[in-house]
Each structure stands twice: as structure tokens, then as C-alpha cells.
Amino acid sequence: MASGSRARVTITQIAREAGVSTSTVSKVLNGHNDVAEDTRTMVEAVMQRNGYHRRPSRQRGTLVDLVLNELDSDWSLEIVRGVDEVLHEAGMDMVLSAVHGRAEETRQWLDRLATRRSSGVLLVVSELSAQRREKLAAMGVPVVLVDPVGGAGEDIPTIGATNWSGGMAGTSHLIDLGHRRIAHIGGPPELNCSQARADGYGSAVQRAGLTVPAGYLSHGDFNERSGYAQCRALLDLPEPPTAVFAASDLQALGAFEALRERGLRVPEDISVVGFDDLPLARRVSPPLTTVRQPILEMAALAARTLLRLIDGETLENPRVELATRLVVRGSTRAPA
Structure with a gap:
């Protein structure tokens, strides 16, 4: 050299x-x-x-903080698995925190971070305000955001997925099967990933020359309860859809439950597509057609990126999106 x-x-x-x-x-x-x-x-x-x-400011020990909003979903467990594998190989330890979207818990976590002097922070689907960015910067702690929701700042590296392409692929699959009445059960509209998936859905529908009837596009959150409630509302429409594209696998499973309550079969009566490809997507009956978001790979790449920052490296590309892809299983078919 x-x-x-x-x-x-x-x-x-x-x-x-x-x-x-x-x-x-x-x-x-x-x-x-x-x-x-x-x-x-x-x-x-x-x-x-x-x-x-090593940069003196980075010599802070062997701890890395992983901060999530919630810990009670398969999605969160996949993130933890991906991060843990990389940190274990690098000889680093992980401190796991859940802030539940509450400002007070976020403030408490930041206070604890200052006392334990972690080497770096991985934030997952967490809003990072300018004030919190400044506090982290003052500590000299590098930060990487996973699945960013917006407002990260130009100086914060982010690892995400191609949500728009995924929304397009999931909806296009239903259109290719012959469906013309396709509804979208969306996630929180303020999240970039939710809006991108909804935009992908809208683009696929528009390219096919279809319209979106009133009530076919709705927003809730990513959990099963939300999918259940939104699917019930769709079934109450004068002309219910023949297919549903849900913004998460959990919402798709909620839709499964609402359809079973009405005596409708998947996919014979209505097709359902999810988003994420969580392990449970393969275990439900019928197995769920879904858009695979590479959650494990996103988490692992975020951890490797953080280790590079800790070791003083300069990133060639601070904004990375990993590719999504459609996984076709048993929950979709041509309309009856």
C-alpha cells in the first residue's frame, strides 16, 4: 500500500x-x-x-445501541437477527431498546446512551428530530437509520428498500391475473415507506388504465388489527374489490380474518398480496403472496455501515435502497 x-x-x-x-x-x-x-x-x-x-472520538468501547419503536413483531425480530449476526462476528455487543414512539422514552434512552458511551447507534423506523441529531452529534456517536421515515438529515446514512417498486410489483401481479377492482390497505401516510408503496400501487393502476373507486385506498398502520378493520370497510362497499394489496404482511393477515368472518375464501373469492415476506407468510393458509422486503439484509448492511463509521471510514453512498421482489404463493389467482 x-x-x-x-x-x-x-x-x-x-x-x-x-x-x-x-x-x-x-x-x-x-x-x-x-x-x-x-x-x-x-x-x-x-x-x-x-x-x-482509529479516530480518538470513536474509541468508546464495544457497545452498539439498536433502537426500535416496538419489539413485538416478526419484523422487529428480523431486524434484531440481522444486526446481531454482524455485531457478533465483529466482537461487538448490542444494547436493545424500544421507545414505543414516545418522546419521553426517547429522551430517557438518549440520557442512558450518554452514560454507557456506546460506539454507535442503529435507529429503526424512528423519527430523528434536529434536536436529537444535535445531541447525538455532540456525543460524537455515529448513527445509521434503517427504513427511514423522513427527516433524517443529509448527514445521517440510511438503509431502506425499493418500496415504490414493490408496490408496483404487487399491484401489477394482480392486474396480470385479470383483476380490475384492486384495493390498497395502506400504512401510516406520514411514513415514507407507506407513501411509496401506495404510490407504486397508484402507478400500476394508472398504467393499466384502471380507476380507484372511492374507498379503495385507505391508510391505517402496519398491524393485523388495522388490516382487519380496513378489509371489513372494503367488504361493506357497494362494489367490493376482487383483490387487495396490503402494505404489510400483518395487515394482509388481518384481511384474511375479516374475509373468513364473511365466509369468503382466499384466493377463490378474493386475492390478497402482502408486503415484507415475514416468516409467517409461508406458514399461513393459504401461503401469502407478498413483496419480499430484504429485512435481514437491510439490518445486516446497516450494522456493517455503522461499523465502518465507527472505524473512521467515509461512505461512498450514504443512501442505500435494497431491491424488493414479488414472491408468488397461494393467496392470489385469477378472479372468479
Whole structure:
């Protein structure tokens, strides 16, 4: 490695030159004892030869904070799994917090963060106000947002998914099957991901030359109860839909329950598409056709991105969206 590049040497370059993984270099930097002594000596020699030093402000220990709004869903568990796998490999520990969308709990979490001196923070579907960004910046703590809801600020890296494309794919699948009366059960309208999925639905309908009747587009939240209530409202319309695209798998399952109560069958009487591809989507009957959001991969990439920031690296692209894709199962078919 050329000496002229020393000022820009990264942990990835150190790992490449030493012939080891970036997680091994992270373990050496963090003083973990599960690295062979000869490997540790070699990595330290490569770092010394290239003048690599961790930024002093990042030398804060081995803790990373993972903050979610809720912990009671498969979606949250997938996030925790993805983050834990990466941090475990890097020899880092995770502090898990749920703020339940409440300002007071968020403030308490920030106060605790200051005392335990975490190396970095992963925020998941959490609003990050300018005041909180300033407080985190004052602590010198790098932050990465997963599935951002907006207002992150240009200086905060984000990891998301192609929600618009997913909304388009789920709706287009129903159109290709021959459905013309397609409703959308949406998530919270103030969330970027919800609006993008709804926009994808609207674009697919418009491209097919279809109209959206009154009552066919509604917003609630991403849980099962919301899907149940919104589907009941759809069934009460003078001309109910023959297909429903839900903004989450949980909403789709709520729709399943509302349809069963009315004596309707999926997909014989009405087709249902979800969004997320949670593990439960494969276990329900019939198995749910859904748009796969790579939740595990998003979480893992967010954790790796945070580790890069902790080690003083500069990100080539602070805004990343991973691809969604349609997974066709048994909950969709041509209209009767």
C-alpha cells in the first residue's frame, strides 16, 4: 500500500492487505481475545506500516445501541437477527431498546446512551428530530437509520428498500391475473415507506388504465388489527374489490380474518398480496403472496455501515435502497 495514501487508509484496506476479514481487524482494534496471536501481530503490523489509527472520538468501547419503536413483531425480530449476526462476528455487543414512539422514552434512552458511551447507534423506523441529531452529534456517536421515515438529515446514512417498486410489483401481479377492482390497505401516510408503496400501487393502476373507486385506498398502520378493520370497510362497499394489496404482511393477515368472518375464501373469492415476506407468510393458509422486503439484509448492511463509521471510514453512498421482489404463493389467482 502506497505511503501517500496513509491519510485515507480504511479498515477494509487493512483487512485486504493483511488477508483477513474486516471483522477480524475490528476485533484487533477493540482488543478482543478471540483472535489468534500471530493474526493479531500481523494485523497490528499492517496497521502500523500504513499509519492506521482509529479516530480518538470513536474509541468508546464495544457497545452498539439498536433502537426500535416496538419489539413485538416478526419484523422487529428480523431486524434484531440481522444486526446481531454482524455485531457478533465483529466482537461487538448490542444494547436493545424500544421507545414505543414516545418522546419521553426517547429522551430517557438518549440520557442512558450518554452514560454507557456506546460506539454507535442503529435507529429503526424512528423519527430523528434536529434536536436529537444535535445531541447525538455532540456525543460524537455515529448513527445509521434503517427504513427511514423522513427527516433524517443529509448527514445521517440510511438503509431502506425499493418500496415504490414493490408496490408496483404487487399491484401489477394482480392486474396480470385479470383483476380490475384492486384495493390498497395502506400504512401510516406520514411514513415514507407507506407513501411509496401506495404510490407504486397508484402507478400500476394508472398504467393499466384502471380507476380507484372511492374507498379503495385507505391508510391505517402496519398491524393485523388495522388490516382487519380496513378489509371489513372494503367488504361493506357497494362494489367490493376482487383483490387487495396490503402494505404489510400483518395487515394482509388481518384481511384474511375479516374475509373468513364473511365466509369468503382466499384466493377463490378474493386475492390478497402482502408486503415484507415475514416468516409467517409461508406458514399461513393459504401461503401469502407478498413483496419480499430484504429485512435481514437491510439490518445486516446497516450494522456493517455503522461499523465502518465507527472505524473512521467515509461512505461512498450514504443512501442505500435494497431491491424488493414479488414472491408468488397461494393467496392470489385469477378472479372468479
